[in-house]
Amino acid sequence: xxxxxxxxxxxxxxxxxxxxxxxxxxxxxxxxxxxxxxxxxxxxxxxxxxxxxxxxxxxxxxxxxxxxxxxxxxxxxxxxxxxxxxxxxxxxxxxxxxxxxxxxxxxxxxxxxxxxxxxxxxxxxxxxxxxxxxxxxxxxxxxxxxxxxxxxxxxxxxxxxxxxxxxxxxxxxxxxxxxxxxxxxxxxxxxxxxxxxxxxxxxxxxxxxxxxxxx
Numbered sequence: 001x002x003x004x005x006x007x008x009x010x011x012x013x014x015x016x017x018x019x020x021x022x023x024x025x026x027x028x029x030x031x032x033x034x035x036x037x038x039x040x041x042x043x044x045x046x047x048x049x050x051x052x053x054x055x056x057x058x059x060x061x062x063x064x065x066x067x068x069x070x071x072x073x074x075x076x077x078x079x080x081x082x083x084x085x086x087x088x089x090x091x092x093x094x095x096x097x098x099x100x101x102x103x104x105x106x107x108x109x110x111x112x113x114x115x116x117x118x119x120x121x122x123x124x125x126x127x128x129x130x131x132x133x134x135x136x137x138x139x140x141x142x143x144x145x146x147x148x149x150x151x152x153x154x155x156x157x158x159x160x161x162x163x164x165x166x167x168x169x170x171x172x173x174x175x176x177x178x179x180x181x182x183x184x185x186x187x188x189x190x191x192x193x194x195x196x197x198x199x200x201x202x203x204x205x206x207x208x209x210x211x212x213x214x215x
Contacts, residue, residue: 043153047077048109048145053155055088055139056118057130061159067130069095069141069155070118075109082106082146086125089140091133096126109145135159 042051053071058064069088075081084106086095099107100115100123107123109115116122133139138154145151 043151045151046148047075048081048143048148048151049074049076050143050151050153053141053153055133055141055155055157056160057133057135057157059160061135064129064131067127067133068118069125069127070116071125071143071155072114072116073109073143074114075111077147078111079147080108080111081148082108083143084146085144087142087144088127088133089142091127091131091139093127093129093131096124096128098124098126133157 042049042053044050051072051074053069055067055069057067069086073083083097086097088095097107097117099105101121103123107115107117117125127133135157137157139157140152141155142150142152
């Protein structure tokens with residue numbers, strides 16, 4: 001196994017626990033209540049803090065198809081902010097951002113609150129074609145907000161296996177000669193269920209602090 005894949009595998013275990021812990025917190029809790037300091041890289045700029053950011057690809061490394069971005073975003077300010085765009089360095093494809101089921105318009109991070117991107121019943125961020133992503137790599141991801149502007153960090157790229165099976169792309173290529181399931185969709189249900197947690201690929205800090213740790 002290559003060193004990059006080994007690092008990615010170790011990071012995956014650490015990340016899954018954080019994501020599950022954050023996602024398990026009930027709706028209505030504020031950002032301070034939901035905050036969990038991860039072992040992974042995280043970052044904060046102004047009122048916005050991002051934890052547990054990861055990029056999840058297809059479970060089969062030989063397969064091509066959608067990938068998703070998963071993260072937890074906190075807004076410590078007194079005004080809501082919209083997440084206008086997510087870009088991945090070196091990847092020309094736009095990320096399709098959608099609010100949680102039942103939501104409309106742009107994805108909004110409430111004042112003093114937080115949102116989880118990825119996973120069942122959460123907001124989603126999907127790349128319909130995950131080409132150019134390599135499992136085990138640290139990928140620069142930039143989140144662009146309505147007031148804070150750009151917030152960037154390094155997020156590990158991991159396949160949708162093990163802890164991440166339920167957080168990865170919902171559309172998986174069918175085997176040769178098979179017909180894709182009618183239920184397959186491009187919703188970035190990427191919310192790890194296991195013992196790992198999404199950490200903006202770094203450890204949360206209250207200041208703009210960007211550090212890739214053993215994700």
